[in-house]
Amino acid sequence: MLLLLLRLLACLPLSVLHGLGRLAGGLIYALPGKYRTRLRANATQAGYPEATFARRAAREAGAMILELAYVWLRTPQAVARVEVDDAADLHEALADPRGILFLTPHLGCYDITARWLAQHRAMTVMYRPPRKTYLAPILSTIRNTEGLTAVPATMQGVRAFVRTLKQGHSIGMLPDQVPNAGDGVWVPFFDRPAFTTTLPGRLARQTKVPVVMVAGERLPGGRGWRLHHLRLPDPLPESPEEQARLINAAMETLIRRCPQQYLWSYNRYKQPHKETARHPDGTAPANAHDRPATSEESATPRTSGHTPHD
Incomplete structure (x- = not known):
């Protein structure tokens, strides 16, 4: 039934999917609760305190969800709608004979970023195994396409990355999951201090590959999407803290280009279960009493530190 629903949604024009998604996102935001509170708090932290900004961000989150059917099941048409900011520079990065993170x-x-990139060189991304086992075959069919391979967010997936x-x-990795x-x-x-994965830096240093931030x-x-990118210094700093600082700063730069389209509702500042490390200022995390992350919500298995690509 889920696959059938996705196929039906994929038949709709992209502009219609975006419109329906924005309507749904606005309706959900109108309901009082943790979603709206967190979205506004995170946006305000980044310098966007206006209620109009928060409402637009919620609508864009709805558009993000509904456009996935089009991206997953009409990949050639979706990729054809992609334009690239500073295309020559990105193609130069793609021409690097080394692997690219x-x-x-x-x-x-x-x-859409992974699917566009996969048209130019083989790409492997991570995913979280679904809670419902019956969804696994459907999601595997959706995620694995020509040039794109999905691996589970486990040690097996980390080894496949290397x-x-x-x-x-x-x-491809999501660097802003906790x-x-x-x-x-x-x-x-x-x-604001955020617990940030260290795996990207470790992978880049170990395999000596360049790191490119892309969104x-x-x-x-409904015209499609524009790819933005930033190439990080090569090689990255040796210190995990400096690597993470650099990656977060690059993310902030990209987010500033289209801030309404960042997923501000994500609990970016939560403290993982059993994480007792102190913030750089020596204080305990402000949300130390937030609900602990479950094994599926956590971005990484305990021994790997990797971040899955949803």
């Missing part, structure tokens, strides 16, 4: 934050349509990079191919306790460091994200901005009128 692409980092895609929860900004715009982060699924092999892929050493073979000169690309991998990792498990012990798999990250506390560094600023929009001037797909949703264009108005």
Whole structure:
């Protein structure tokens, strides 16, 4: 039934999907509760305190959800709607004979970035195994397409990442999901300490590959998406803290380009269960009593520190 629903949605024009998604997102935001409170708090932390901004961000989150059917099941048509900001520079990065580590934050349509990149060189991304086992075959069918391979967010997936990079191919990760306790460091994200994964830096240093931050901005009128990118210094700093600071700063730069399309409702500042590390200022995390992350909500298995690509 889910696959049938996705196929029916994919038949709709992209502009209609975006319109329906924005309507749904606005309706959900109108309901009082934790979703609206967190969205406004995180947006305000980043310097966007206006209620109009929060409502627009909620509508864009709805558009992000409904456009996935189009991106997943009409990939050739979706990729054809992508335009690239500073295309020559990105193609130069793609021409690097080494593997490439692409980092895609929860900004715009982060699924379109992997599918566009996979048209140019083989790409491996991570996913969370679904809670409902009957969904696994459906999601596997959706995620694995020509040039794009999805691996589970486990140690097996981490090993696949290392092999892929050493073979000169690309991998994609979400750098702004909160990792498990012990798999990250506390560094600023929009001037507030956030527990940040250290795996991207470790992978880049171990395999000696470049790191490129990329995001797909949703264009108005259902026109498609515009890819933005930033290439991080090569090599990255040796310190995990400095690596994480650099990655968070690059994310902030991309988010500032289309801030309404960032997923502000994500609990970016939560403290993972059993994480006892202190903030850089020596204080306990402000949300130390938030609900602990479950094994599926955590960005990484305890021993790996990786961040799955949804």
